[in-house]
Amino acid sequence: MTTHTECQDCDGDAAPDLSREPATTLSQPSRRRFLQSAAAAATIGAAPHLRAQTQAPAPASAAPPGNPVVPPRPVTLTVNGRAYTLQLEPRVTLLDALREYAGLMGTKKGCDRGQCGACTVLIDGRRINSCLTLAVMHEGETITTVEGLASNGALSPVQRAFIEHDAFQCGYCTPGQLCSATALLSEFRSGTASTVTADVRARPAVLSDDEIRERMSGNICRCGAYVNIVAAVRAAHDNA
Numbered sequence: 001m002t003t004h005t006e007c008q009d010c011d012g013d014a015a016p017d018l019s020r021e022p023a024t025t026l027s028q029p030s031r032r033r034f035l036q037s038a039a040a041a042a043t044i045g046a047a048p049h050l051r052a053q054t055q056a057p058a059p060a061s062a063a064p065p066g067n068p069v070v071p072p073r074p075v076t077l078t079v080n081g082r083a084y085t086l087q088l089e090p091r092v093t094l095l096d097a098l099r100e101y102a103g104l105m106g107t108k109k110g111c112d113r114g115q116c117g118a119c120t121v122l123i124d125g126r127r128i129n130s131c132l133t134l135a136v137m138h139e140g141e142t143i144t145t146v147e148g149l150a151s152n153g154a155l156s157p158v159q160r161a162f163i164e165h166d167a168f169q170c171g172y173c174t175p176g177q178l179c180s181a182t183a184l185l186s187e188f189r190s191g192t193a194s195t196v197t198a199d200v201r202a203r204p205a206v207l208s209d210d211e212i213r214e215r216m217s218g219n220i221c222r223c224g225a226y227v228n229i230v231a232a233v234r235a236a237h238d239n240a
């Protein structure tokens, strides 16, 4: 134990002599103290990393009560005419199943919450935001993604019109726009009305620009290529 007699900062009296300069002051750190401090700091900084390397991984946290973990099971999806059997947990969205499990990266993830339309695909010919639906719900249905719009190596009329009318800039929204426009044309031909249809009891006679804008309003284009997208959809309709 250090006594006052051994202490360098006082003369052994109960009250140290504060007027005396200590052997080493803050303004004059010794080289030895500096190296000791640096080594200690380095040890503290490395400690978490060392612990992470030597300790066994923490066990997975238990599932919350009433929300049991459901293991993956085989789910067969028919996409673009081909069957994909994927090991999926029930919580996997159709969008993630397509992109992360089936490797079909054409369908894009924009918002992942049903706001942008980048993930639009066709199910039995109807458009759907694939980020808002679960993959397990679509066994036995016919799923079409942007990769399946062309047939026998030939682009679809909508794809050709988008190229001819320069209906994209970065192209991120384009797979969703193409799927949406494809479904739009068949919806219009089958007589489905929209909120801008003047008389919803009558089959819309003309696919006006207002009709196209309204029917494509679920597909957002961050580049703002809307004018050319409307022109492309109108051309695809007129040339059909």
Ligand code: FES
Pocket (backbone or CB within 6 Å): 108, 109, 110, 111, 112, 113, 114, 115, 116, 117, 118, 119, 120, 129, 130, 131, 132
């Ligand atoms: S990613 Fe699905 S709507 Fe945006």
Ligand code: FES
Pocket (backbone or CB within 6 Å): 167, 168, 169, 170, 171, 172, 173, 174, 220, 221, 222, 223, 224, 225
């Ligand atoms: S072309 Fe870039 S987001 Fe539509």
